[in-house]
Amino acid sequence: MNNGAIGFIDSGVGGLTVVKEAMRQLPNEQLIYLGDTARCPYGPRPADQVVQFTWEMSFFLLKKNIKMLVIACNTATAVALEEIREKLDIPVVGVIMPGSRAALKATKSNQIGVIGTLGTIKSSSYKNALKSKVPSIEVQSLACPKFVPIVESSEYHSSVAKKVVSETLRPLKTRASLDTLILGCTHYPLLRPLIQNEMGSQVKLIDSGAETVSEVSVLLDYFNLAAQPRKNKPANAFYTTGSAAMFKEIANDWLELETINVEHAKIGGNERDQT
Amino acid sequence: MNNGAIGFIDSGVGGLTVVKEAMRQLPNEQLIYLGDTARCPYGPRPADQVVQFTWEMSFFLLKKNIKMLVIACNTATAVALEEIREKLDIPVVGVIMPGSRAALKATKSNQIGVIGTLGTIKSSSYKNALKSKVPSIEVQSLACPKFVPIVESSEYHSSVAKKVVSETLRPLKTRASLDTLILGCTHYPLLRPLIQNEMGSQVKLIDSGAETVSEVSVLLDYFNLAAQPRKNKPANAFYTTGSAAMFKEIANDWLELETINVEHAKIGGNERDQT
Known part of the structure; x- marks a missing residue:
């Protein structure tokens, strides 16, 4: 104690x-x-x-x-x-290992997406963590540099946020078998409804935080x-x-x-x- | 490593x-x-x-x-x-703390059910673990001594299993606001479809294992x-x-x-x- x-x-x-x-x-x-x-x-x-x-x-x-x-x-x-x-x-x-573990637990298709800041995505930390645990996993990473400023300026309920989220996530939406998406930045859960809406209800969002x-x-x-x-x-x-x-x-x-x-x-x- | x-x-x-x-x-x-x-x-x-x-x-x-x-x-x-x-x-x-943590994460109503063997329920281990973390949580415990023999004798697909599960879980079904049920015995996930069916889809089952x-x-x-x-x-x-x-x-x-x-x-x- x-x-x-x-x-x-x-x-x-x-x-x-x-x-x-x-x-x-x-x-x-x-x-x-x-x-x-x-x-x-x-x-x-x-x-x-x-x-x-x-x-x-x-x-x-x-x-x-x-x-x-x-x-x-x-x-x-x-x-x-x-x-x-x-x-x-x-x-x-x-926050990276906990998010990775939860994603590996959730995925059935073995295809996981990761969104994060430029620094996080450039470090390949999620990709390395996921592959160190399950080498056969497929990881699709995407930097979303516009998301944090939207949250920090309290714009996360606005129509601008909706547009930015939609445009940014487009490259991930072409991956039909991706069933799990790691919100690899603790700011992103504030954009969760917009992200879920863009990705569709079949994609499980993992809040790494x-x-x-x-x-x-x-x-x-x-x-x-x-x-x-x-x-x-x-x-x-x-x-x-x-x-x-x-x-x-x-x-x-x-x-x-x-x-x-x-x-x-x-x-x-x-x-x-x-x- | x-x-x-x-x-x-x-x-x-x-x-x-x-x-x-x-x-x-x-x-x-x-x-x-x-x-x-x-x-x-x-x-x-x-x-x-x-x-x-x-x-x-x-x-x-x-x-x-x-x-x-x-x-x-x-x-x-x-x-x-x-x-x-x-x-x-x-x-x-x-397996008791992991099951308890997952249940506390899952519940919205703060009412958690626990099923287990006589020994597990008599020990109050789940109740103590849950209340040590969240003192305000309400816990309803039930011993299900007939479940393990059914699983160990490979009877878990049978109509006998369905009847036993239904009769045993009756006392829990009166708790309308219970939204999370811990399968507090590693045998019980083999009975999961029967347990889920009895409890209804609104109750989240936690597989402690x-x-x-x-x-x-x-x-x-x-x-x-x-x-x-x-x-x-x-x-x-x-x-x-x-x-x-x-x-x-x-x-x-x-x-x-x-x-x-x-x-x-x-x-x-x-x-x-x-x-």
């Missing part, structure tokens, strides 16, 4: 999809979230810079004595998970780190490097929580040398 | 539901299975005896240098997992124990303490594999003292 908090980091609001599932499935746990909204999107940035930003976010949460770190961002997981997991002495969880909660839960139990039910559980805390008001608006709209506490966070500086 | 085998133990053929999913999701892994068919069912036996039998099975597989042990039997998980996990230096996985493969996969990755793809992978091996011919018949019918190799295994003696 360990009543410490679980930390979540993301390039912006996308990782809230993971937090939303964690709140439902692990209500005893205190969650602390940091979104680097000011420097979002991470997708088009060089890998080195994403690694540095991910370290900066990790240090911010480590100072809050978290017992586990979830890199709730596909781009950051792709380039930084291995290094961070190796250097920290708390369990570190990414939501699947990550399963891995968090397994590791909490395996390492005996789960929190006890308690009346005085500290409130979940949300931080953003950008506008707290805008972050709160999306979080409220989406987590359907009107009372969450969002604070502005200042991070940066090369704290990586301090390890 | 570790190309050793994963061991699976069960009171009989039920654990093959786990093996079937593992073969599909983790085809690089060599699997070794032991079913204690000669002493099945475990459900009505005293806890001490189940613990002893589970140790005997574990020793049989440990001699084959397994890298991970899966207790693919709910009754044995309920009474022996904790002790075995503590004493062995390889990861040991049970199949869900266990997710935990196996998480721990393989976390501890860097996954096997590499290789052309000369040793064949999966199946052992039973009962009739190899009858075991093979059910395995063939069910795993849809005609070429599996089943051998008779002799276990027993109080090897527990050797730890």
Whole structure:
């Protein structure tokens, strides 16, 4: 038993999809979230810079004595998970293996699609993860660089979003036997109704973030780190490097929580040398 | 990377539901299975005896240098997992937490049903696991002592099976808001069509065995124990303490594999003292 908090980091609001599932499935746990909204999107940035930003976010949460770190961002997981997991002495969880496992469990046709940011798709992380588990699997990957800006600017209900989603996904729709599509970016579940509509109901959408909660839960139990039910559980805390008001608006709209506490966070500086 | 085998133990053929999913999701892994068919069912036996039998099975597989042990039997998980996990230096996985996690992920109404053997239900293991994660969850448990004998005697396609399933599940059918039912015994997925038919399509059935493969996969990755793809992978091996011919018949019918190799295994003696 360990009543410490679980930390979540993301390039912006996308990782809230993971937090939303964690709140439902692990209500005893205190969650602390940091979104680097000011420097979002991470997708088009060089890998080195994403690694540095991910370290900066990790240090911010480590100072809050978290017992586990979830890199709730596909781009950051792709380039930084291995290094961070190796250097920290708390369990570190990414979103790519959980999404891959869930897709392999779901597919019947052995044809899986992956959509993500430029950085995630260029890293081939999903393709490598899927093929390392099931070498015969066929993977069709597609970068969707326009999706994150739509979500971060709260445009995800608009007609522009519908048009962008439709045009972007066209290359995947020619693959008739593709039965499973990984939403390989934690922002994409906000576009889920539009994506499902474009792909058709026969395609199962895998929310890599939501699947990550399963891995968090397994590791909490395996390492005996789960929190006890308690009346005085500290409130979940949300931080953003950008506008707290805008972050709160999306979080409220989406987590359907009107009372969450969002604070502005200042991070940066090369704290990586301090390890 | 570790190309050793994963061991699976069960009171009989039920654990093959786990093996079937593992073969599909983790085809690089060599699997070794032991079913204690000669002493099945475990459900009505005293806890001490189940613990002893589970140790005997574990020793049989440990001699084959397994890298991970899966207790693919709910009754044995309920009474022996904790002790075995503590004493062995390889990861040991049970079926109760994976089934509970999947049910908590699936339910919308927060009302979950659990069916299992007398031993599993009497232990309250599922109820405790579910409530430890989500204290507000409502759990309705029901022992189904007639189900395992039906499966082990290959009667699961018969009209007798239909009648027994219908009569046994009656108390659960009065719970209108129950939306998720855990098949808390690895034998029950063979009765799945009959159970689904009785409960109605609005109730999601959770196959605790199949869900266990997710935990196996998480721990393989976390501890860097996954096997590499290789052309000369040793064949999966199946052992039973009962009739190899009858075991093979059910395995063939069910795993849809005609070429599996089943051998008779002799276990027993109080090897527990050797730890």
